[in-house]
Amino acid sequence: MPPIFRAPRYLGASAIAGRGALPYLACVITHARWTSQRWFASVLIAMVVLIAVATVVGAEMLSRTTEVSNRLNDRIAPARTAVAELTAAVVGQETGVRGYVLSGEQQFLDPYAQGRGDETRLVAQLRGLLEGHSDALADLDAVERRMASWRETAAEPLVRARRSDSYNVALVTQSKEAFDDVREPLAGLDSKLAALRAEGRADLNDSRRLRNTAFAGLVVALLVLIASIAVLLRVVVLRPLNELSAEVRRVAGGDFDHRVAPRGPADLAVLAADVEAMRGKLADSLAASRQQAAELHRSNADLEQFAYVASHDLQEPLRKVASFCQMLQRRYAGQLDDRAQQYIGFAVDGATRMQQLINDLLAFSRIGRMYDDREPVDLDEVVGRVEDTLALAIEETGAEIVRPKLPTVPGDATLMTQLWQNLLGNAIKFRRPDVPPRVTVTVTEDAEKYTFAVADNGIGIDAEFADKIFVIFQRLHPRDVYSGTGIGLAICKKIVEHHGGQIRLDTSYTDGARIEFSLTK
The missing domain is CATH 3.30.565.10 (Histidine kinase-like ATPase, C-terminal domain)
Known part of the structure; x- marks a missing residue:
């Protein structure tokens, strides 16, 4: 693992190792490492970018799928239906003409007239639905031309001939051959629409597969990013934080000389540096308090010695002073004047009060020292x-x-x-x-x-x-x-x-x- 920082040449090793280097350490760490917030911000930005890209790609895939589906549903499928209806209208015209020719009844011409109207409508509809499909439009044009030719060369002459009772088998045969020419472009148009439908379905399946793949990729990428956040949280934040907690507990357990090393991202490293600074101050205070405790112990020992001296050595002279003053007062009671008697009384009283003061002082000093239950x-x-x-x-x-x-x-x-x-x-x-x-x-x-x-x-x-x-x-x-x-x-x-x-x-x-x-x- 590379070192956290490298000391400048003008800083001695002892200066860097000491607590005075902590502000410098925190500054170097801050600039040399990313903070945990920066790590998470980077991951979140990556997630946002991924989601944005996935949204654009997904929208494009959905648009393409919708377009293909709409073309199938709105143009190709209706076109096939219209071709089927056109085929029925064309066949209905031929059936109506043939029925009129065979029966001579006017009612058989009604399907012919209706078929012509349906043909016109369906051809116009198919031209709108097949816009952009030139092959299919060419077949539709062929159907329209051949139907016009059939009506002009076969259907109309047959109707006129039947009305004048002058038709013959040759006209019927000519009509059948002309109508058979119409079936070929109709079949081709239907085949081309079937091919367009198959192609559209294949495109729709491809679009759906691509869309599903894109969404699956997005889900996988999101799961990878979530896993990355979990790993990042553990490696970048939790592990250094646990190590810092272990070191703090070690110091709190009594190892005040253990230095707390900065680890992890910049903000946690600065926190560790602050903890180390606090530990240093506490260690200094503890050392000072230990020194004061040692001095207090010596002072208490001196106080114990003083108490012993006060209770024995000091009171013995006072007792002698009081005792001899009283003996002097009794022996020379008749030889001393009132002033001398007064002086002796003062001496006895002073010695007695001194003994009382010493006893009170001893009692005061024993509080919390001898009586501490x-x-x-x-x-x-x-x-x-x-x-x-x-x-x-x-x-x-x-x-x-x-x-x-x-x-x-x-x-x-x-x-x-x-x-x-x-x-x-x-x-x-x-x-x-x-x-x-x-x-x-x-x-x-x-x-x-x-x-x-x-x-x-x-x-x-x-x-x-x-x-x-x-x-x-x-x-x-x-x-x-x-x-x-x-x-x-x-x-x-x-x-x-x-x-x-x-x-x-x-x-x-x-x-x-x-x-x-x-x-x-």
Whole structure:
């Protein structure tokens, strides 16, 4: 098989082999090959030409057949009938004259008179039907001359002689001989018409045979063209398309380094070149993603190391700082003034808060890394356990939690517990002074997800902080007013997004705070 294209001298082999040569490849293929549309257009044009030629030839054959058939039916057959009638008219004249001569009765001359009229009419008719047939017209002229001679030399004298009673046998014999001369051209005329009829029938059979042959040839040619279209469709379009599909499936199966070679007509070759360009981009993206995955793996390993250090090496000095500050405070309690006691308190509080921040950061980093199960989780049971955990806070504040029966969703039970504990804990924590908290949980569903809402009657959140509240370690209140590190809603956001959902603050709710989030089914 010849090569698809030949690279110009100014293009290096590496340039042609690379993906940068694809536009050049597509351009060369387009000009070097016919498109599938062009192939089919050529076949259809050939079919149209064949049908047009066959139509002209068939029309000519039908015209010839019709002409021969019309000549037989409209001229030769009526001419033979007219000759038969002419023969009867001529014989009727001779019979009428002979009967009158033998009987002397006038009524026998009626066939003679009628025969003369029929002769005149039939001769005129035959001249029109035999136009162009000179031999037959010559015989007709001979019949007409000899009949005129018979009437002049035999028939009329016999009639006159019989009327005067002076006829004799010699006149009768002369009439018979003259009438016998008329029979010869009549027989010749009939023979020539029989020959013309036989010739016409032979021409008609030949025309019909030629017509049938032409139509059979047209049918065969059409069948050949249809078979050619089927073969062309298979060879030019289907086979390259199947090969392209096989190569695409090979790439889709994971062999991203397999190059898709252009085959077939120009349009399919250009399509293959486009697929190859897409494969190249996907291969590049895959290589980049693999590199990013390797870097992410290293980053996760570093994060694991950091988590280990944070949970062990960093907390140990903090515990020592807090412990020794507390020992210093107890041992020198009577020797230190209030300022020193305050400084020691600040140091202990700072170390304690640092430990809490480290613990919260570790908990945040473990989401999706250490807790990543995908099992059915009964949220009704999860929220029930959370209520038991928050029982002391609920009892102290007089909180009321109103909720329906919650559904079962796929996810990690530990993360779901952490999610609901943060949401319900915040709803109780950020309450209004002297107002018992009331927390309302609702759930709606559609074909793909459940949408939950946790609404309270607390202090609420301004709309301007709708995004800030989900950022890690972001606080809206001083630590001496509300405790905590400001990581609770950030953990909720990461848990929800890890389970394929979204979380947001309902800024239209003004009776407190209302957090909405979705979980996939």
